[in-house]
Structures are given as structure tokens and as C-alpha cells.
Amino acid sequence: MQQLHYELHYFKNPNYPIIFHIDTLYKQSSHIVAHWHANIELLYVVSGEAVVEIDGQPVRAKRGEIVIINSNSIHSVRSETDEVVYFCLIMDSTFCRSLNFDTVNCRFHHLTNDLEMRNIFQIIANESQQAKPFYQKAVRALCNTMLILLYRNQLIEHTLVRTNTSDRMAIIKQAIEYIHHHFNRDISLDEISQEIGISKFYFCRIFKDVTGITPNNYIFQVRCNHAHQLLSERDLSVAECSDICGFNSTAYFTKCFKSVFGFPPSHIHRHKDQPIYGTQRDAHSGQRSVFISTNGQAEPTPL
Known part of the structure; x- marks a missing residue:
């Protein structure tokens, strides 16, 4: 697939x-x-x-x-x-x-x-x-x-018609939408699978098949992206940000954040005035960031 x-x-x-x-x-x-x-x-x-x-x-x-x-x-x-x-x-x-x-x-x-x-x-x-x-x-x-x-x-x-959960992609889309609405609190796989009406085992299997990562991995990446935004725009401590984004401990938050961005959350405080780290489109490979696309200024373009 x-x-x-x-x-x-x-x-x-x-x-x-x-x-x-x-x-x-x-x-x-x-x-x-x-x-x-x-x-x-x-x-x-x-x-x-x-x-x-x-x-x-x-x-x-x-x-x-x-x-x-x-x-x-x-x-x-x-x-x-x-x-x-x-x-x-x-x-x-x-x-x-x-x-x-x-x-x-x-x-x-x-x-x-x-x-x-x-x-x-x-x-x-x-x-x-x-x-x-x-x-x-x-x-x-x-x-x-x-x-x-x-x-x-x-x-x-x-239309506000509920997605047909018999389709694998529809299930994943529904799960992702639910995660994005509830990632900032303690959210379990049991809760997500119950919300979309399938077993936890089946949900975890098809989520990994379709997206390439586990649901838990996806949840902490969403949390880390939100944390990056908060730390960039607000004067928050790492501990405060960890709590707001739904992490149970500051140490685990720091570990997850570093695994996503390659640097710890404290790095943002020290480099707020420098260009943000992030992946960009490669015109030759055509690959686009899986999780992050920034809204930086477009390059000069002849019209």
C-alpha cells in the first residue's frame, strides 16, 4: 500500500x-x-x-x-x-x-x-x-x-455529514481531526478508537499502515509543533509549555521535542531573533515536509 x-x-x-x-x-x-x-x-x-x-x-x-x-x-x-x-x-x-x-x-x-x-x-x-x-x-x-x-x-x-468510517482513509482523517482538537490534554488510544468506533488494535494497525508512524508518535509530534509555536511567540518557561501542550513531565517533553526538531526547547529562548529552523521544499526532489511547512516570505519572483 x-x-x-x-x-x-x-x-x-x-x-x-x-x-x-x-x-x-x-x-x-x-x-x-x-x-x-x-x-x-x-x-x-x-x-x-x-x-x-x-x-x-x-x-x-x-x-x-x-x-x-x-x-x-x-x-x-x-x-x-x-x-x-x-x-x-x-x-x-x-x-x-x-x-x-x-x-x-x-x-x-x-x-x-x-x-x-x-x-x-x-x-x-x-x-x-x-x-x-x-x-x-x-x-x-x-x-x-x-x-x-x-x-x-x-x-x-x-456538508456536516459524518465521515463514513468503513473507509480506512476516512478513519485516519477522523482520528487526526480528533487528535488536533484534544492533543493538549491526556488523550488515550482507547479514547480515540472509541470515538471513531473501531477497536484499538485495528486503529493502531491502520494508522501505522497509512501514515508510517504510530498514533502515539503522531500525538507527540503535534504537541511538539504547538510547543515550538508557543515558545517562539510567548514568554513561557519550558515547564509551563510542557504542561500547556499535554506532556506529563518536562523531561519527557524535552526528549520528544529534541527528537522532532534536533534541538531542545530551551534553544528557542536563546535564538528567538534568528531565523527559525524548519524544512523547505526541494524543487528537484519534490519532497515536501511531512509535518512542518513554514510561512516564511516567498523568494523574489519575476511576474
């Missing part, structure tokens, strides 16, 4: 819960492997042609077209031409909800060449490239407009 990955987006600045960057893929040497995440993602093809497989269905997009990847949709990206260049915009689901847009339970058409949305992409690219004062506020406002256009012109349905 092909191993899939859940991508957890980490936002260094909680007031800027947006990821925007430009990607280049090459037909012979790179692609974005199958993965999914809770946040909506939009890809605007600048040049070339891309094939985005979404929940098993190929979506072909050429220059000037926008691919909309719905929340929790399994997707991969490859180049259909020798090279494809595209803008990638990811908006945090909590940020969207704060603007009264529920992007988790809504479904949108996968492909559009909406002129207004294309213009918004270009302005976001300019703002991100130039990084003038208040550019992040400008991008937030532009994302609000982008959401309005999505709901006006691309909305298919809004």
Missing part, C-alpha cells in the same frame, strides 16, 4: 496564518508526493502544465488556471510539461473560520480560470516579493477577498 502523509502546517507568526510560495517541478526529476492536510490549498499555474491528482481524480491545469484542493483531500502534483511553475497559497482553516468561512466542511470546484482570483494571486505575489510595511496585513485582506470569490463562484456544497 502506498504510504501517505498528513502535512501539519506550522505558522511562525500566528497573526499571519498563510503560506505563499512559488514552486517549480520538472517532468523527469520531481513531483509532490501524495499527502493531505486540513487547510485549503490553491495552486495558480504560471507556466507549463501540471497534473494534480485529487482523491484519485487527475486535474490538468495549464497556464492561467487555478487548482482548488479541498480540505483533507489526498493530492499529489507532477509536471505534464518539461517544467511547470506555479504559485501555492495555503490558508489556515482557523483563520478562514475567523472570517466566517468554513473551509473544512465545504467543497469547491477543482479547476477555474476566474480572472478576479488570478488578479488576487498576482497581487499577493507582488506583496510577498516586495515585503513593504504592512504587507502581511495586505495579504490577509487579499485572502479574505479570495475566500469571497471562492464562495461566490466555486462552492459546490456545504
Whole structure:
């Protein structure tokens, strides 16, 4: 069975819960492997042609077209031409909800060449490239407009129907959603398996089959990512942060944190003014971070 990955987006600045960057893929040497995440993602093809497989269905997009990847949709990206260049915009689901847009339970058409949305992409690219004062506020406002256009012109349905737990992927998605809502307290595998209506043994087996890691390993990685964000933005002690994020002891928290990031949590206090550690997209390998994608400023891009 092909191993899939859940991508957890980490936002260094909680007031800027947006990821925007430009990607280049090459037909012979790179692609974005199958993965999914809770946040909506939009890809605007600048040049070339891309094939985005979404929940098993190929979506072909050429220059000037926008691919909309719905929340929790399994997707991969490859180049259909020798090279494809595209803008990638990811908006945090909590940020969207704060603007009264529920992007988790809504479904949108996968492909559009909406002129207004294309213009918004270009302005976001300019703002991100130039990084003038208040550019992040400008991008937030532009994302609000982008959401309005999505709901006006691309909305298919809004549904709160409970996921069908007979499907393995649906089970894992439901479990991950539950973990993200309850990771900051003592949460057991019995509780999770009971919530999704299957045995603990079966749950642990299919979680490892699909994601490549155990549920407990996933829980502590989610906790560590949240801890990294808290330590970066708030004046908390390591012990306080450990307690907030659901760890039973500071020593165990430090051990887990170091295994995820390669350095102890105390390191953040000493290096708050330096660039954050994190993995970035490799244009040639096409591999994307399994758990962390940062919202750093995009590299300069000729438009």
C-alpha cells in the first residue's frame, strides 16, 4: 500500500496564518508526493502544465488556471510539461473560520480560470516579493477577498455529514481531526478508537499502515509543533509549555521535542531573533515536509 502523509502546517507568526510560495517541478526529476492536510490549498499555474491528482481524480491545469484542493483531500502534483511553475497559497482553516468561512466542511470546484482570483494571486505575489510595511496585513485582506470569490463562484456544497468510517482513509482523517482538537490534554488510544468506533488494535494497525508512524508518535509530534509555536511567540518557561501542550513531565517533553526538531526547547529562548529552523521544499526532489511547512516570505519572483 502506498504510504501517505498528513502535512501539519506550522505558522511562525500566528497573526499571519498563510503560506505563499512559488514552486517549480520538472517532468523527469520531481513531483509532490501524495499527502493531505486540513487547510485549503490553491495552486495558480504560471507556466507549463501540471497534473494534480485529487482523491484519485487527475486535474490538468495549464497556464492561467487555478487548482482548488479541498480540505483533507489526498493530492499529489507532477509536471505534464518539461517544467511547470506555479504559485501555492495555503490558508489556515482557523483563520478562514475567523472570517466566517468554513473551509473544512465545504467543497469547491477543482479547476477555474476566474480572472478576479488570478488578479488576487498576482497581487499577493507582488506583496510577498516586495515585503513593504504592512504587507502581511495586505495579504490577509487579499485572502479574505479570495475566500469571497471562492464562495461566490466555486462552492459546490456545504456538508456536516459524518465521515463514513468503513473507509480506512476516512478513519485516519477522523482520528487526526480528533487528535488536533484534544492533543493538549491526556488523550488515550482507547479514547480515540472509541470515538471513531473501531477497536484499538485495528486503529493502531491502520494508522501505522497509512501514515508510517504510530498514533502515539503522531500525538507527540503535534504537541511538539504547538510547543515550538508557543515558545517562539510567548514568554513561557519550558515547564509551563510542557504542561500547556499535554506532556506529563518536562523531561519527557524535552526528549520528544529534541527528537522532532534536533534541538531542545530551551534553544528557542536563546535564538528567538534568528531565523527559525524548519524544512523547505526541494524543487528537484519534490519532497515536501511531512509535518512542518513554514510561512516564511516567498523568494523574489519575476511576474
